[in-house]
Amino acid sequence: QVQLQESGPGLVKPSETLSLSCTVSGGSINSYYWSWIRQPPGRGLEWIGYIYYSGSTNYNPSLKSRVTISVDTSKNQFSLKLSSLTAADTAVYYCARGSIWAGMFWFDPWGQGTLVTVSS
């Protein structure tokens, strides 16, 4: 079955850029909407954005000016860059596979998540 695994630094400094990768195993990255979602400690889920395997993207307007999501189909990976970090960006970052069918959209499966702390 398809599995996703996030990787990247656990601690980044304010004003710097966060870079995370998600490796997809057990299936191809071709097709589907490869997504990033985050969850501040003790709080709810916030969708960051997604990329279709062809490269088209859609970002949350609240983060759009700071977010870039890219895909490397040769490595079965997709990546997140989030710039101008502040403490408010401290969260568990999840990657997930988005599926669309007959007008429905859902995330399944999800990676286990990686905690990113923004602190000097």
Add this chain to the structure above:
Amino acid sequence: EIVLTQSPGTLSLSPGERATLSCRASQSVSSTNLAWYQQKPGQAPRLLIYGASSRATGIPDRFSGSGSGTDFTLTISRLEPEDFAVYYCQQYGSSPPITFGQGTRLEIK
């Protein structure tokens, strides 16, 4: 932006009881565009329901979803000990295309 409001914030019930969780949208949502997730402490969310009422693969039939327009419900017919968790609804539609509710915590009474 479509805001999803979940209620109650916390629901205290005993195993064997029936749980009814609500998700209300600030604007009408196509019934095909509503999903539910379960999240246990330290774990990633798990898909339960998509298209408002279709169970995901491997999800027990004690979980059911219903609703349309602005009001959606997740029902757990008979609570098992492993069902105590936080539940989120998610919609897909207008900008931003994806939003989540704030979650309902289901705790053991």
